Amino acid sequence: SKVKVAINGYGTIGKRVADAVTMQDDMEIIGIAKTRPNYEAFVAHDKGYNVYTLADRVDDMKKAGIPAAGSVEDMAAEADIVVDCTPGGVGEKNKALYEKAGVKAIWQGGEDHELAGCSFNAEANYAEALGRDFVRVVSCNTTGLCRVIYPLDQEYGVKKVRVTLMRRSADPNDIKTGPINAIIPNPIKLPSHHGPDVKSIMPHINITSTAVKLSTTLMHVHTLNMELEKDCTSEDVKDLFAKQSRIRFIEQGISSTAEIMELAKDIGRPRGDMWENSVWKDSVTMYEGELYFFQGIHQESIVIPENVDAIRAMMELEKDGAKSIAKTNKAMGL
Ligand code: NAD
Structure with missing residues (x-):
């Protein structure tokens, strides 16, 4: 049963x-x-x-x-x-x-x-x-971070993660929360608790975060910067992400969270949900030995x-x- x-x-x-x-x-x-x-x-x-x-x-x-x-x-x-x-x-x-x-x-x-x-x-x-x-x-943000940090840690070892979370300020059905026209550093005292919540799952990960709230309801966006233990290239990281079933590459001219939400509707997802991390493929970059990329997180569904x-x-x-x-x-x- x-x-x-x-x-x-x-x-x-x-x-x-x-x-x-x-x-x-x-x-x-x-x-x-x-x-x-x-x-x-x-x-x-x-x-x-x-x-x-x-x-x-x-x-x-x-x-x-x-x-x-x-x-x-x-x-x-x-x-x-x-x-x-x-x-x-x-x-x-x-x-x-x-x-x-x-x-x-x-x-x-x-x-x-x-x-x-x-x-x-x-x-x-x-x-x-x-x-x-x-x-x-x-949370949605911590889930999104774990899904990229865990495989990178397994494969290359993660020495340090720095993440800036640009957060949607309200869910689409929420008529009580703002701002409708402002950007709020939140919390102002740094670092924020968001990134370190990853340690509740992977205690050994060295991570700091900052967060701001934006006047949007369409997804969070993370800017990630990571130092890895082992050498690897942008292509290696893309290959690793491509193997993860809950990471989706964002490409084909999608330049914003609005278009990711449209894609979710176009592919027939219930409620227009995007269950995977949305990693902008072209953003995945090794620069002076450190990894950088952008990912979108659909807060309502991830x-x-x-x-x-x-x-x-x-x-x-x-x-x-x-x-x-x-x-x-x-x-x-x-
Ligand atoms: P929500 O406000 O959309 O839904 C909460 C529901 O619980 C409402 O229907 C409310 O009427 C009901 N409720 C309130 N008090 C209750 C009670 N005492 N007993 C039974 N039901 C009660 O909230 P949500 O966004 O779905 O968030 C729920 C949880 O999920 C929170 O812990 C939140 O942090 C977490 N979460 C939210 C998101 C997001 O982006 N919305 C993402 C990930 C995790």
């Missing part, structure tokens, strides 16, 4: 994880939890997901026209594993609920590493999550395949990370 997965928090990440799990043959969605009966709750209901809600809101859901299947506690009791996709900082409060229900849980990058005690990236440390009760799938792999590792559906990655990719169409 399939592993029973529940989604707590059906927003940007939660709805995508639900659909990705549904595409797999070894796991299924037994319910999603939503706080309010808004359009997303109705779409979830129409898609056939059982819609759960907070214990004191079950009647509100019913009155609004969604025959709520029950409370989050009821949902947790039905599930083998809960993927917590509530807003950053909220997920922490649900830990006691999961412990009480005796259910495994995955949190997202908005929570601290310590909450789960294991941070996850499918390529870099799949085996660490095998059989674990609690795991945190790292962590979705990683959540599927984390479920597979924690439920021990597959012991071999490479096999899980291949299975997830095939089912999703990566």
Whole structure:
């Protein structure tokens, strides 16, 4: 029988994880939890997901026209594993609920590493999550960094990483966050925490980061500069990246994140998602012994395949990370 997965928090990440799990043959969605009966709750209901809600809101859901299947506690009791996709900082409060229900849980990058005690990236440390009760799938930025740093470290040894993160300031559906016309160094005190979060997965990596927020909703862009232990050429790095299933080369005249998002729609990706790192091929350059390149990170979707792999590792559906990655990719169409 399939592993029973529940989604707590059906927003940007939660709805995508639900659909990705549904595409797999070894796991299924037994319910999603939503706080309010808004359009997303109705779409979830129409898609056939059982819609759960907070214990004191079950009647509100019913009155609004969604025959709520029950409370989050009821949902947790039905599930083998809960993927917590509530807003950053909220997920922490649900830990006691999961412990009480005796259910495994995955949190997202908005929570601290310590909450789960294991941070996850499918390529870099799949085996660490095998059989674990609690795991945190790292943020979009950290996922994007791990996917390029890990193979480079394996092949050439990474001596030092410097990264500047140019971050989208809001998701496309977010009407409350800005700026709409400014660039914000954020945080101003340096270095930022973003790059070093990679150490929650690869503690030995020497990395510093700076970050700014831009007036856009279309992806983050990273400028990377790396010193490697072994000599290699730009072509060697391109060959290595070409072998990574979750890195896509951006070329053929694509010069912006807007066009990457258009490409994702053109190739028929659900919600226009780009699950892979988008590395501008022509930017990959060895210059005076150091590596430079640009990559785009689709914040709304890059962590979705990683959540599927984390479920597979924690439920021990597959012991071999490479096999899980291949299975997830095939089912999703990566
Ligand atoms: P979101 O605001 O889009 O969705 C969160 C959902 O949780 C909303 O539907 C909200 O109504 C619901 N919710 C709020 N409180 C709840 C509660 N107590 N119980 C159940 N549901 C509740 O947030 P998001 O962007 O999907 O982020 C979720 C997590 O994923 C955060 O940790 C975030 O840091 C992380 N993450 C976000 C992105 C991104 O770019 N959006 C990328 C990677 C990781």
